[in-house]
Amino acid sequence: MTKPKLGFIGLGLMGQALTAHLTDCGYTVTGYDIDPQKVDEAAGHGVTAAASSAEVTEASDIVLMCVISTDAVEAVVFGEGGVAAGAEAGKVLVDHSTTIVSNTKQMAARLKDATGMGWVDAPVSGGPPAARSGTLAIMAGGDDGDIAKISPVMSDISGGFTHFGPVGAGQVAKMVNQILVLNNYAVLAEALALAEAGGIDASKIPDALASGHAGSNMLKNIFPRMIARDFEPQGYARQILKDFDMLHDLAKSLKSPTPMSSQATSLFRILCSKGHQELDGISVLKLFDQNEQV
Numbered sequence: 001m002t003k004p005k006l007g008f009i010g011l012g013l014m015g016q017a018l019t020a021h022l023t024d025c026g027y028t029v030t031g032y033d034i035d036p037q038k039v040d041e042a043a044g045h046g047v048t049a050a051a052s053s054a055e056v057t058e059a060s061d062i063v064l065m066c067v068i069s070t071d072a073v074e075a076v077v078f079g080e081g082g083v084a085a086g087a088e089a090g091k092v093l094v095d096h097s098t099t100i101v102s103n104t105k106q107m108a109a110r111l112k113d114a115t116g117m118g119w120v121d122a123p124v125s126g127g128p129p130a131a132r133s134g135t136l137a138i139m140a141g142g143d144d145g146d147i148a149k150i151s152p153v154m155s156d157i158s159g160g161f162t163h164f165g166p167v168g169a170g171q172v173a174k175m176v177n178q179i180l181v182l183n184n185y186a187v188l189a190e191a192l193a194l195a196e197a198g199g200i201d202a203s204k205i206p207d208a209l210a211s212g213h214a215g216s217n218m219l220k221n222i223f224p225r226m227i228a229r230d231f232e233p234q235g236y237a238r239q240i241l242k243d244f245d246m247l248h249d250l251a252k253s254l255k256s257p258t259p260m261s262s263q264a265t266s267l268f269r270i271l272c273s274k275g276h277q278e279l280d281g282i283s284v285l286k287l288f289d290q291n292e293q294v
Contacts, residue, residue, distance in 0.1 A: 062153060
C-alpha cells in the first residue's frame with residue numbers, strides 16, 4: 001500500500017521528534033516552521049523544507065500540526081500563506097496541538113466549508129520521547145471518514161489511538177489527561193520533598209511502590225528526573241499553565257468542579273512568576289525544595 005504524503009507544521013520539541021520518527025518509518029514529509037533554524041534541523045533527518053503552511057498543504061495528503069496555542073492554530077490555518085490557501089477536498093488536517101474545544105469546532109467547520117478539507121483534533125500525551133519512539137497516546141475527534149484516512153499514520157506514531165467522537169472530542173479527552181498528568185506533577189513533587197526531608201533513599205520509591213496502588217508510569221519515569229533535578233524541558237511550565245487555564249474554562253462551561261486542578265494551577269502560576277516558565281513542568285519541585293531559592 002502506498003504511503004500518503006505527509007506535511008508537518010510546527011517543528012518544535014514534539015515536531016522534531018515526530019518528523020524524525022515518520023521519516024524513519026519511510027514517509028515523505030514536508031515541513032514548515034516560522035523559525036528557519038527549526039526547518040533546517042528537521043531537514044537533517046529527511047524533512048523537505050517548505051516556505052509556508054500553504055506549501056506544506058499543497059504537497060501533502062495529510063497535514064499534521066503541533067503548535068503552541070489556539071491562536072497559533074488559527075494563524076497557521078487561516079492566516080496569510082496558511083493551510084487554507086493550499087487546502088482541497090480529500091485532504092485532512094490533523095491538529096496535535098492542545099486547543100480550546102469550542103474554537104476547534106468552529107475552525108474545523110470553517111475549513112471544511114471553505115475548502116472541503118477535513119479536520120481531526122488529535123492531541124497527544126507522552127512528550128518528545130514517546131513521539132520519537134512512536135508510542136504516543138493520541139486522543140482524536142473527527143468524522144469517521146477522516147479518521148479512517150489517518151488511522152494508518154496514527155498507528156505508526158502511537159501506542160494507542162482512540163477515536164472519542166466528532167471534532168472537539170479529542171480536546172475534551174486531552175483535558176481529562178491533563179487533570180491526571182499535571183496534578184500528578186505537583187503530587188510527585190510533594191512526595192519527593194517529604195521523602196528527602198525524612199532522610200530516606202528516595203531513589204528506591206518507584207520500585208518499592210511499583211506493585212501497589214501508587215505505581216504508575218509517572219512514578220517510574222518522572223520521579224527519577226525529579227530526584228536528579230533534571231528540568232531540561234520536554235514541555236514547558238508556561239504550557240502547563242496555559243493548559244490549566246483552558247481546563248478551567250472548559251470545566252466552568254460544563255459546570256464540572258476542578259478543585260484539585262485549581263490548587264495545582266496556583267503552584268504553576270507561582271513557578272512561572274518566579275521566572276521558571278521555560279523549564280520542564282516537573283520543575284514545580286522548586287516550590288517544595290527546602291534547599292532551593294525559587
